[in-house]
Amino acid sequence: MKRLIISALKLEDLSPEEIASDEPLFGESGLGLDSIDALELGVALRKTFGIKIETVSEEVRGHFASIRALAAFIRSQPQESAS
Amino acid sequence: MSRFATLLAGTDYPARLVAWRGDERITLAAFRRDVAALARHLRQNKVQRVGLICPDAYGFAVGLFAALAAGAVAVVPSNTRPQTLVDLQGDTDTVVGEHWASVAGEAAALPLFPASTRLEFQTSGSTGRPKAVVKTLAQFETEALALERLWGARVAAAPVLATVPPHHVYGLTFRIMWPLLSGRAFDVRTHDVWETVLAALPADAFLVSSPAHLTRLAGIAALAAGRRPRLVLSAGAPLPFEAAREAQRVLGRLPDEIYGSTENGAIATRRQENAAMAWRALPGVDCRVEEAGHLALRSPWAEGGGWVATADLAESGGEGFHLRGRADRIAKIEGKRVGLDEVEGHLTALPQIDDAAAVVLEEGDAALLAALVVLSPTGREEAGSLGLFRFTRLLRRLLADRLEPAGLPRRWRIVDAIPSTAMGKRPAALLAAAFVVTDPPRLPDQGETRRLPDGTVEMELGIRPDLLWFRGHFPDLPILPGVVLVDWAIRYAQCSAPAFQIKFKAPVLPGDALVLTLPPRLGKTRQSFEYRRGSEVVCSGVLRWS
Numbered sequence: 001m002k003r004l005i006i007s008a009l010k011l012e013d014l015s016p017e018e019i020a021s022d023e024p025l026f027g028e029s030g031l032g033l034d035s036i037d038a039l040e041l042g043v044a045l046r047k048t049f050g051i052k053i054e055t056v057s058e059e060v061r062g063h064f065a066s067i068r069a070l071a072a073f074i075r076s077q078p079q080e081s082a083s
Numbered sequence: 084m085s086r087f088a089t090l091l092a093g094t095d096y097p098a099r100l101v102a103w104r105g106d107e108r109i110t111l112a113a114f115r116r117d118v119a120a121l122a123r124h125l126r127q128n129k130v131q132r133v134g135l136i137c138p139d140a141y142g143f144a145v146g147l148f149a150a151l152a153a154g155a156v157a158v159v160p161s162n163t164r165p166q167t168l169v170d171l172q173g174d175t176d177t178v179v180g181e182h183w184a185s186v187a188g189e190a191a192a193l194p195l196f197p198a199s200t201r202l203e204f205q206t207s208g209s210t211g212r213p214k215a216v217v218k219t220l221a222q223f224e225t226e227a228l229a230l231e232r233l234w235g236a237r238v239a240a241a242p243v244l245a246t247v248p249p250h251h252v253y254g255l256t257f258r259i260m261w262p263l264l265s266g267r268a269f270d271v272r273t274h275d276v277w278e279t280v281l282a283a284l285p286a287d288a289f290l291v292s293s294p295a296h297l298t299r300l301a302g303i304a305a306l307a308a309g310r311r312p313r314l315v316l317s318a319g320a321p322l323p324f325e326a327a328r329e330a331q332r333v334l335g336r337l338p339d340e341i342y343g344s345t346e347n348g349a350i351a352t353r354r355q356e357n358a359a360m361a362w363r364a365l366p367g368v369d370c371r372v373e374e375a376g377h378l379a380l381r382s383p384w385a386e387g388g389g390w391v392a393t394a395d396l397a398e399s400g401g402e403g404f405h406l407r408g409r410a411d412r413i414a415k416i417e418g419k420r421v422g423l424d425e426v427e428g429h430l431t432a433l434p435q436i437d438d439a440a441a442v443v444l445e446e447g448d449a450a451l452l453a454a455l456v457v458l459s460p461t462g463r464e465e466a467g468s469l470g471l472f473r474f475t476r477l478l479r480r481l482l483a484d485r486l487e488p489a490g491l492p493r494r495w496r497i498v499d500a501i502p503s504t505a506m507g508k509r510p511a512a513l514l515a516a517a518f519v520v521t522d523p524p525r526l527p528d529q530g531e532t533r534r535l536p537d538g539t540v541e542m543e544l545g546i547r548p549d550l551l552w553f554r555g556h557f558p559d560l561p562i563l564p565g566v567v568l569v570d571w572a573i574r575y576a577q578c579s580a581p582a583f584q585i586k587f588k589a590p591v592l593p594g595d596a597l598v599l600t601l602p603p604r605l606g607k608t609r610q611s612f613e614y615r616r617g618s619e620v621v622c623s624g625v626l627r628w629s
Contacts, residue, residue: 011472012471013470013472014472018470028480032473032476032477035275035488036417036488036489036493038275038276039275039276039277039296039299042276042278042299043299043301045302046301047301050302
């Protein structure tokens with residue numbers, strides 16, 4: 001998941017080891033990703049895991065909160081293989 | 084008299100839907116009441132200039148028309164960053180934000196206000212300082228009526244959803260002004276991500292969007308026929324042709340694009356039925372390309388009504404014109420206007436930075452903002468302790484007090500001096516050269532490939548020490564992760580293999596010379612493989628698929 005984020009968002013100068021699994025991905029206190037990163041992350045999740053997020057919005061923010069939340073969210077999705 | 088004033092002071096159609104917020108429906112009667120109450124409050128406080136920052140499009144509309152009805156100038160900031168808001172407070176008598184309803188008191192009769200009432204927009208100027216663009220309500224009314232003539236029949240009564248904020252002129256015109264005058268309802272939310280757009284999308288909607296969103300539709304399933312928007316608009320920057328195609332696939336509509344500016348409103352439009360589609364002036368607008376290549380226009384809703392030159396470069400062709408970039412140091416990033424001088428000014432004002440240069444990089448179809456910075460001793464110290472990524476994100480956060488996300492550099496290079504010519508100039512090409520990245524390679528060097536008489540393929544592979552896979556795996560003992568060997572086998576055998584069996588016999592180290600052997604396939608669904616170093620087998624296995 002960390003590698004996916006680094007490569008999908010094209011984050012330079014960052015290695016997976018530098019991202020803590022429970023730190024906030026967005027906002028001021030954590031990794032500092034922004035709204036454009038959120039759009040790109042949506043693209044990456046759809047492409048990589050075939051995930052369709054059509055449930056309502058406030059939950060979406062929760063799923064994107066940290067690496068751990070993202071991983072849990074992806075595991076909770078019905079397996080619909082991307083390839 | 085302003086048409087908006089007449090609409091607001093009237094009593095007809097009280098139940099007409101003006102906006103919705105989730106399940107909440109806001110009627111014209113409620114809108115009239117809210118505007119009148121806030122206008123009265125503003126008038127009692129004798130305000131002359133009212134800043135508008137409400138992210139909720141309905142609250143924004145209430146603040147705007149209350150300010151105008153109170154005889155004040157409505158001041159719209161270029162973004163809603165914290166420092167911009169501090170500056171706005173200094174520049175206005177009051178600011179109407181999220182809590183607009185709590186300052187509104189009792190409603191009173193709404194005074195009629197003239198169409199000459201003024202709105203002031205703060206935009207990025209090419210000098211690095213914000214530039215105020217003053218427009219009258221009459222300009223918006225004329226434009227909205229022209230839009231209605233052009234698209235009204237196609238849009239019908241479609242409710243309006245938007246991914247662009249109300250404080251941009253495009254957002255204000257298309258999601259507030261035009262819907263209000265034409266009797267359409269708008270969603271008060273500004274949608275950040277597609278997931279929420281799709282969740283909120285009513286049937287037969289009208290989507291006001293921009294390239295920031297329309298270039299990021301990948302992976303979304305095509306909408307069912309009944310959910311397709313009637314009209315998809317994009318403005319802010321030209322939409323790449325591929326993105327227009329993708330939007331047609333997913334949303335079922337080829338976007339109608341608008342070329343325009345804060346000063347002049349909508350100017351021209353195109354729908355990219357092919358990759359060479361020219362922009363055509365909107366009905367009532369005249370465009371021409373001047374000698375220096377600048378586009379000039381004459382529009383009923385632009386200031387003065389005479390010919391005005393823009394800083395956009397254009398070429399005539401295809402019964403219209405093609406845009407060819409900007410003549411000044413204003414860039415379009417994610418559809419937003421970004422002043423490079425302004426970004427540099429804010430960067431060099433930071434204690435971490437001694438000197439800075441901003442440059443726009445083209446990456447695929449996208450324009451990306453990048454910065455070269457020379458660090459101060461403080462900056463070097465912080466970069467050392469935080470690590471480069473977190474340090475540059477810290478710089479972004481510091482800038483974010485004044486610049487919106489599009490104005491924050493996404494690529495950074497820390498340099499000893501900003502590259503410049505002998506004349507001391509910093510041409511964009513020279514700055515951009517610093518960003519040519521050599522991504523760490525992901526594949527081995529490919530040596531000779533042999534096909535043996537029995538169909539077996541042997542490939543010589545050189546394991547470069549700079550492979551991405553050696554980074555950070557085991558810092559003290561770089562070995563190639565086994566999954567990479569499987570991935571390469573799948574790639575070189577040109578199959579897709581959801582299942583595999585594999586045996587690792589010895590670690591693969593930087594600098595190794597390997598031979599990958601791919602015998603003929605076993606049936607149609609199996610491929611065995613073997614990696615050897617000299618005569619030693621380091622890894623072997625079978626790929627399976629169905």
